[in-house]
Amino acid sequence: MKRQQTLRLFTVIGVVGLIGAGLTIGIFASTARVSFEPEAGSSQGVTNLTDNSASGGRAIKFGGGGSFVTRNGNKLMLGGRQFRFSGANAYWLGLDDNIRDSNGAPTYPTAYRVNNALDGSRSMQATVLRTHTLGISLGCNNCLEPSLGAFNDAAFQPIDYAVQQASQRNIKLIIPLIDQWRYYHGGKWNFVHWAYQAGVSGVVDTNSDMSQNAGNSSGSGSEKEREAQFYTNPTINSYFQAYVSHVLNHVNQYTGVALKNDPTIMAWETGNELFDAPVSWTQATAAYIKHTIGAKQLVADGSAASGNHVTNAALAAADIDIVGDHQYNYPTGLDIGWLTTDAATAAQSNKVFIVGEYGWTLNNLAAYYSAIESNPNISGDMYWALLPYKENGQPEPHASLNYGSDDVPLYYPGIDAQMQSFVSIISAHASNMAK
Numbered sequence: 001m002k003r004q005q006t007l008r009l010f011t012v013i014g015v016v017g018l019i020g021a022g023l024t025i026g027i028f029a030s031t032a033r034v035s036f037e038p039e040a041g042s043s044q045g046v047t048n049l050t051d052n053s054a055s056g057g058r059a060i061k062f063g064g065g066g067s068f069v070t071r072n073g074n075k076l077m078l079g080g081r082q083f084r085f086s087g088a089n090a091y092w093l094g095l096d097d098n099i100r101d102s103n104g105a106p107t108y109p110t111a112y113r114v115n116n117a118l119d120g121s122r123s124m125q126a127t128v129l130r131t132h133t134l135g136i137s138l139g140c141n142n143c144l145e146p147s148l149g150a151f152n153d154a155a156f157q158p159i160d161y162a163v164q165q166a167s168q169r170n171i172k173l174i175i176p177l178i179d180q181w182r183y184y185h186g187g188k189w190n191f192v193h194w195a196y197q198a199g200v201s202g203v204v205d206t207n208s209d210m211s212q213n214a215g216n217s218s219g220s221g222s223e224k225e226r227e228a229q230f231y232t233n234p235t236i237n238s239y240f241q242a243y244v245s246h247v248l249n250h251v252n253q254y255t256g257v258a259l260k261n262d263p264t265i266m267a268w269e270t271g272n273e274l275f276d277a278p279v280s281w282t283q284a285t286a287a288y289i290k291h292t293i294g295a296k297q298l299v300a301d302g303s304a305a306s307g308n309h310v311t312n313a314a315l316a317a318a319d320i321d322i323v324g325d326h327q328y329n330y331p332t333g334l335d336i337g338w339l340t341t342d343a344a345t346a347a348q349s350n351k352v353f354i355v356g357e358y359g360w361t362l363n364n365l366a367a368y369y370s371a372i373e374s375n376p377n378i379s380g381d382m383y384w385a386l387l388p389y390k391e392n393g394q395p396e397p398h399a400s401l402n403y404g405s406d407d408v409p410l411y412y413p414g415i416d417a418q419m420q421s422f423v424s425i426i427s428a429h430a431s432n433m434a435k
Contacts (some may be wrong), residue, residue, distance in 0.1 A: 074350055095158070108142065117412075130356060132185060195229075231278055308326075
């Protein structure tokens with residue numbers, strides 16, 4: 001998740017005059033009204049506008065919309081055909097830190113913003129979205145598990161809505177279940193800290209450094225070691241498994257289908273950028289999802305991170321179906337050689353290979369796309385990151401619109417000529433992959 005290196009700017013991007021009735025994609029026939037209520041004690045509720053129907057038939061269709069994506073060796077299959085895709089990361093679909101309440105807490109995204117992004121992604125020919133907060137939601141008042149063992153099931157309402165709306169648009173989802181980083185939606189440090197608070201024998205608390213990068217490969221060694229207790233302590237692992245079970249066994253209030261049985265979800269990902277996950281934990285988590293809970297979807301390895309090759313933990317875990325890379329590599333551009341090597345390594349281990357994240361503004365994007373399209377060992381890719389327009393017609397604030405960065409939010413159909421040109425390139429690539 002790229003924002004580990006980004007200074008967050010919680011200011012509205014000053015773009016005016018570009019979004020009007022003729023440009024906004026969220027103008028469709030109204031159907032039902034929905035309202036997502038906040039967790040008790042949160043000072044500002046989020047009331048959603050009318051639901052919107054799927055995007056006017058403009059997006060390409062693919063077979064098997066109600067079927068599960070399956071694996072045949074190192075290939076994905078859907079509706080009896082090989083399934084290749086291009087899509088986006090939309091991390092905020094279940095809980096959004098870009099728009100906060102009066103207490104500074106993240107809010108639930110409105111139906112308008114969810115629909116706006118989903119419609120935009122389909123207009124760009126995307127068929128898969130990777131979205132962190134549909135599965136990672138820990139430690140905040142509006143999260144699924146604000147504190148150990150205390151579940152806030154009201155937080156399922158935006159999650160359920162996003163899954164149902166993705167299904168209506170023929171979009172498949174990849175959902176991570178825990179985070180390496182200390183983002184607003186929680187990470188593995190939460191479970192270590194909760195175990196310490198509960199007095200679990202031998203657990204050393206995570207230290208007082210609560211920065212985003214604490215525990216990473218370039219950060220404090222002691223902090224990294226403390227967070228590694230997440231993988232090795234059986235009590236902490238039981239906390240995580242209880243959380244995963246609660247999420248996967250939840251029955252969607254809009255569809256009546258348990259999340260573990262919903263073909264809209266292509267894969268559960270063991271986590272986001274878990275670069276130090278051991279083989280034993282990776283395999284045990286994948287087996288727990290598939291065999292103990294009985295989820296019908298595929299399982300993706302969550303150890304991919306920028307600068308990491310496909311890990312042995314991913315390749316050695318029998319119940320892992322999908323492995324991959326995260327590529328940014330600013331300012332030198334996307335690394336086609338790295339991509340090709342890792343795709344070949346995955347194929348040798350009979351695993352599906354995808355690019356889970358990459359920066360869409362990097363200077364060799366067209367050549368990178370050509371390499372992906374021509375390589376049969378690469379099943380898909382998802383750029384970082386898709387953001388919506390708000391109800392007032394302005395783009396939802398994210399990090400920066402500096403095109404010299406590799407963490408630029410993308411808005412459909414684009415807020416300036418440069419972004420619109422990238423939208424055309426990305427859309428053409430998605431169309432080529434879907435063919």
